[in-house]
Amino acid sequence: MPDGRTQVVAISRPVALADAERISAFRKSKLPGVDGIWVFITGDLVMFMIYFLVFTTGRMEAPAAYDLGRRQLDPLIGCALTLILLTSSWLVVRAVEAAREGSSGRVRTNLLLAMLLGTGFAGLKAFGYVHDALAGHSPSSNPFFGYYYAITGIHCMHVMLGMGLLLICYVKASKPIDDKYVLWIESGACFWHMVDMLWVLLFPMFYLLRSGVL
């Protein structure tokens, strides 16, 4: 069926070209990752902005109660969580650089370490939750802990999602690295940095911010 074969070639070539054009178009735009990751990041940032506003509004209404809640949390755990995520972000940056240089071995090593730290973050957060729950603090015990469990819980789910993206990048790095893979890892890295950045805001909000009421 020579006619049929001609048709297949005629369809598949523009498809491949369209893909390449899309990738290079993104390169020109200077925006890392695939387009969709920015929809995710924008959506998540808007949602968290709403969470921050809700928390801040509640805090303004009852500063003493919120300050009392803050004092129940262990700032050392918060500090450790922050350092863990910042370090993992640094490792992800190294993985992206390695991907751009085409070194799949370095990509995998850095991603593996970043994922280990991510697991450490989730483990330490779980320990923190158990510790707080055993101390008698539940989501309904007071507004501060209501927000604490809800907002950090949603953040923790984002950590899991980010780890899933890093895991996909890790598995994909077993094949030779190409332009498309770089888009993948850039997407995963952007999401991971967003997760990290959100925690950098959550840490002082829950663990450090004093209300001025002693």
Place this chain on the structure above:
Amino acid sequence: MSNPNVTDEFKYWKICAWNGPLFMIVYMIFWGMCFNYPPRSGALTAAQVAATFREWPNLFRTGMVVAMTFAVSYAVWAIAISKVQGKIVGKDSILNDLQVWGGGLTVVPLLVTSAMWLTAGYSPDLPDTQLKQLLDNAWMLLDMAYSVTSVQMFAMGVAFLADKRAKPLMPRWVAWFGIWVGIAFIAECLMPFYKTGPFARNGWLNFWVEFLIWFVWAFLVSFYVIKSITRLKEEALAESEEKAKDDAKKGLVYA
């Protein structure tokens, strides 16, 4: 010259696709009018909940009867979407099945929860605690069945992202937005832990934000799916005319 088989088929697709906006409008009005804007708080006492059902039994009956009648429109809409996405990923793709099952099963909590509200309106003389239980059950099911709809959103998003056309049937950002909304629904998991505040079932985060982003997504998908059907019809007609010309040519050659 239009091919009647082609035009009829796409006409059916379009009617099914319009079931999406139809469902949303009917639900917004008839489900919403039963004290669901915002929902009745989980912190209300059984007596307070019962008082509403006893004062407005016919409102609940009318609202929920109409809402239940049109709940199936959501599944009809999902089937229209699967036809369109089938043009991208192929009609045998598992993504179509996932999308249809996700959309179809979404109808189950819609029907069951509406039946609970309807029961409360039908028998407002039930004990206060039973009326409150009906209301709480309805909200637990409606909110916690979110993952069923998420499956539809993920499958649809992935299918439309596979569109390699220079101008895709669905803008890529809408496909990504759908996947994001499916994930953002995870926040519903917080609802059972709160009776007041923004994460409670009547809280503005749990209700207004989560339901609003779902509505925005559903309207966007409806708009682009309906538009896609017109485009697919034109393509199919052009293809059928081309085929007719080819057949005519062959006929001349063989003659």
